[in-house]
Amino acid sequence: MQAYIAKRCLLFIPTLLLATLLVFFLLRVIPGDPALVKLAGETGDASFTQAELHDLQAKLGTDKPLYVQYGKWVWGLLRLDFGQSMYFEDPVAQDLADKFPITLELTVLAMLIATIIAVPLGLVSAIKQDTPTDYIARIISITGVALPNFWVGILIVYFLVLFFAWMPPLGYANLWEDPATNLQQFLFPALALGFFEMAFTARVTRSSMLEVYREDYTRTARGKGLAERVVILRHALKNALLPVVTVSGFQFGRLLAGTVVIENIFMIPGMGKLLVDSVFHRDYTEVQAIVVVITVSVLILNLLLDVIYGWLNPRIRYA
C-alpha cells in the first residue's frame, strides 16, 4: 500500500508541472503581449508611446524570454505568490485567499446534496427495475442531465420570488460567524449546482447496481439466507459504489467549473465570479491564477481518490 501511495505521489509532480506549463502557454502565447493589451485599453485603440510600452513590459516582466517568465511564475507559485493583478493591481494571492473558501463551500455543499439524493435514487431505481418507481427515477435523472444549471438557477430564483416573495439575502455571510444567513445564501445555489451531478450520479449508481446485482457473490449472499436488506446494503451497494467514487473526481471538477455560472446568477462573491470579471477586464494574471488553483484542486482530489480507491479495491493496488 505504501509503495502504491508513493508511486501515485511521484506521478503527481510531473503532472502538476505540465499543468502549469499548459496554463502558462495557453494564456501567454495566444494573446501576445499582455502589456500591449493593457495599453490598448478596453476598446483596443487607445494611443501610447513606445517608452510607455517598454516601461510596462519591464514592470510586468514580459520583456524577458518566455522560459524566464515561466520559471519566475512557477517559482512564485511554489511560494504561493501568484503575482499582481493586472487590473486591480493588488496581489492575486490575497484575492484567492478571500474567494477560494467561498467557492469551496458551495462546491462541497452541492456535492453533498447531489450524493445524498443520488445514491438512494439510483439504488431504488435499480432494485425496482422496470417498475413505475424506476421510470420516475429515470425521468428525474434524464431531465437533470438535460437542464443547463444556469437555467435551473434562474428558475429557482423565479419560483422563490413567485411563491414565497423571498430572495436569498444579498452579500456574503461567513459560515463560521453567521451560519444561519450563510446557509440561506448557499442552499439554493448549491441545489442548482448539484442538480446535474445528482442526475449523473443516480445514473451511474443505477447501472453499476444493476451489474453487481447479477454477480455471483450477490447470489451467494442471497443463497446463504441473508435478508434482502443485508444483501443490498452490505454486499451489493458496497461494490456498486466503486464506480461512483471513480467519477466523483470528474464531478468535483465539473462542480468547481459550475460555480462560475451559479455564483454569477446568485451574486456570490466567489472565485467563479472573479474569473468571469477577470475575463472581462482581460486580467491575465488573475485568470491564470484561478485556472491553476482549480486545476490543482482537481489534481489533489484525484490523488486522494486514487489512494482511497486503492484502499477500497485491493485489485487496483496490486495490479
Add this chain to the structure above:
Amino acid sequence: MVQESSSIPVSSGVPVRGLMPTGVIWQHLNRFARRKPLGAFGAVIALFAPFIATHDPAETNAALVYAPPGSQLLLGGDQLGRDVFSRLVYGARVSLYAGLLSAFIGASIGMVVGVASVHFAGKTDLIVQRIIDTMMAFPPLILAIAIMAALGASLNNVVIALSVAYIPSAARVLRSQALAVKEMDYILAARAIGAGHGRIIFRGMIPNCLALYIVLVSVFLGTAIVAEATLSFLGIGVPPDVPSWGGMLNGAAQTYVHLAPWLGVFPGLAIAIVVFAWNLLGDALRDVLDPRLRGTW
C-alpha cells in the same frame, strides 16, 4: 459479458473498408426513426428550426417592450421589444453551428491523437498520455473560459475553445478502442506488407474506430450546446448582438424574471428540449452502432 449479435461489422471486429454505403445508412436511419421516434423528432426540429422565424430577430419595437406572449408576439417581447420567438429560432442556428462543429472538430482531432498515440506506442504514447491526463484535470468549461479569455468573444472562437476542451476525452476514449483494433490480424497484415504509418492509421485503424467516434460526436453535441449557451450566458461567448439562447438568458431575463418570466423560461426550455432530444439521439445511435454499450446507462 454477453455479446449481442449485430448486423454491423464494426463492432464484431471485422474490418470496414471506407465508410458505410449509403443504402446501409438509410436502413439505419429508418430503423432508428422507428425505434426512437422522439430522438428522430428532435433531430428534425433541430435541423429545420431556422426556417420558422416570424420576425426579424434584430427588429426593435418600443411598443412591444416586455409584451407578454400572445397574439402580437407568439412568445412575447424582450427588453428592446424584439420578438422572443424569432430570436429563439435564429438562436437555434448559433447553437447548432457551435455544437455540431465543435463536437465534430474536437472528436476528430481527439481520434487522430488517440489512434496515432496507440500506433506509435512506446515513448510517444507515454508522453501523449501524460499530456492528455493533465488536460483532463482542467474542467472543460474552465479550459474553454481560459481560451475565450485569450481569444476574445466571437462565435468561431467559441467553436475553437470548445473543440480544444473536447480533445482530451475523445483521445482517451478512442485510445481504448484503438488498443483493441491494433491487435487485429488485418493491422498486423498491413504492417507485414510494409504499409506506411499514414496508411495504417487512416485506412486501417480509424475506419474501425468510427462507430465509437460517431457515438462520441453525438454525446459531445448535447454538452457542446449547453457549453455554448453557458459561455454566451456569461457574456464571454457569442457577442450580445447575435441572437443566442445563452445570451437571451443573460441580463434582463435574470433581473426581470419575476415581471417577464417568458424571457427566462423559453430560451432555457429550448436548450433543455434540444439537448434532451440530442441525448436521446446519442443513446439511440449508441444502441445501434455499439451493442456492447446497450443498457449500460
